Amino acid sequence: MNPYQVLLCRSLHPAGMALLDARPDVHCTVLHDPPVPQFHAALATADATLCWLERVDQAALDAAPRLRCVSRYGVGFDTVNIAACTARQVPVMVANGSNDLSVAEHALMLMLALARRVGQHDAHIKAGGWWPARGPEMVDLAGRALLVVGYGRIGTRVARYGAALGMRVSVLDPLYHPARIAADGFIAARELHAALGTADVVSLHCPLRPDTHHLMNAAAFAAMKPGAILINTARGPVVDEAALIPALARLHGYGADVLEVEPPIGPHPLFAHPNVLLSSHNAASTEEGLARMARMAAQNILDCLDGKPDPAMMVNPELAS
Numbered sequence: 317m318n319p320y321q322v323l324l325c326r327s328l329h330p331a332g333m334a335l336l337d338a339r340p341d342v343h344c345t346v347l348h349d350p351p352v353p354q355f356h357a358a359l360a361t362a363d364a365t366l367c368w369l370e371r372v373d374q375a376a377l378d379a380a381p382r383l384r385c386v387s388r389y390g391v392g393f394d395t396v397n398i399a400a401c402t403a404r405q406v407p408v409m410v411a412n413g414s415n416d417l418s419v420a421e422h423a424l425m426l427m428l429a430l431a432r433r434v435g436q437h438d439a440h441i442k443a444g445g446w447w448p449a450r451g452p453e454m455v456d457l458a459g460r461a462l463l464v465v466g467y468g469r470i471g472t473r474v475a476r477y478g479a480a481l482g483m484r485v486s487v488l489d490p491l492y493h494p495a496r497i498a499a500d501g502f503i504a505a506r507e508l509h510a511a512l513g514t515a516d517v518v519s520l521h522c523p524l525r526p527d528t529h530h531l532m533n534a535a536a537f538a539a540m541k542p543g544a545i546l547i548n549t550a551r552g553p554v555v556d557e558a559a560l561i562p563a564l565a566r567l568h569g570y571g572a573d574v575l576e577v578e579p580p581i582g583p584h585p586l587f588a589h590p591n592v593l594l595s596s597h598n599a600a601s602t603e604e605g606l607a608r609m610a611r612m613a614a615q616n617i618l619d620c621l622d623g624k625p626d627p628a629m630m631v632n633p634e635l636a637s
Contacts, residue, residue: 319343320621321382323362325350325370326389332610339618359383364617369578372396377404385620387613390415390600391469393631394524394551401632407620408631411612413469418605419573420473422595423519423549426571429593430545431455431517433569436590455543455568458482463505463515465531466522466550467492474519475502486511489522509539517545524551532556537563545569549599552576557586564589573599 322336324346336342347358355370359380365372366387377383377400386396387409401408429435432454440448462478464471467489478485479501486503488511494504505511508531512518518540522528532546532555540546545568548555552574564570569591575584578597586592600609612629619625627633 320363321345321361322617323347323358323365325355325366326368328366328389328614329606329610331607332614335611335614335618342618342621356380364621366613366617367395369395372401372408374400377401377406385409385617385625387616387620389609389613392523392551396631398631402635405635407625407635409613409616409620409625409629410631411609411616412629414608414612415600415605416469416473418602419470419549419599420477421602422573422599423470423474423521423547423571424477426547426549426573426593426595427457427517427519427545430547430569430571430591431457433591435593439590457517460484460516461486461514462517462519463488463511464502465489465508465518465520467497468521468523470549471519471521472500474521475500478517478519483517486515509536512536512539512544513541515544516541517547519547520550520554522550522554524553529553530556530559532560534559534563537567540567542566543568545571548572548574550574552578561585561589564591567591569593573597 320342322342322344324344326348327346336344345358347354356376356379359365359376362380363382364385364387366389368389372386374397383406385407386401391410391412393408393410396408398408458481460483462483463486464475465488467487475485475487486505487497488505488508497504530553537559553576557576560570571593573595574597586594616629625636627636630636
């Protein structure tokens, strides 16, 4: 019997490769951030693919007649055409529960770093300064109001972390009943703009959907409190960056692990603002987080090839029935 052909679109952490290598009926081909033509060409013989940011659209599916599994390295799936995969009977698998701890800690790090102006103070000292001319201009998080937008695995952790710091935590997520949020000890927010008007820190953890695209737009920024902090570890297009730029003058800071276009093309307008902290969509990429994602993503592939995909890891679980 010919081995299953698994296409990896980047080198996989050893924790995941060990699972794949242990299967004699699986052969892996590794590409490194392949351009679209190379990705599509490699899909021609693939039974499964493990994707990072590669787009699995109708054109990709048309190039992959044998495809039995799309496994995502992480929990996001906005780069995958779910309807087209479902129509082709291709399970789309995500590594649920693998990165919530790492991303939540990253969001907390950005909050603290912006509250204490870590980036600006570090740059000032390294440039030969010491005490800032205008003073430290730092704030405590304890006693301040935190609004968590999106109450999935990551948002739930961020809410708990904020409460542990002594913050007053509100949660906005229409998928969760207000009684459930209240039972967890948090305030259930009912409407975005009203909630923004009372929040000192806003942390975004919602998926990217048509209703969340540019959720943070000019009207949302106008509703925010002066001096507020905005954190985005969700998806870049949740924030309208063109509307964010003029709003930065009245915000304490913006911290993001994501941009609307990744990687940025040329000098990004956000780079010129000292109250902006950015990371390269790597919030989940701690050593532990990478190992967890790799193991889950690899196991998802093996489960699909064995005809037993885990419905808890499927974006289209109707295919499991």
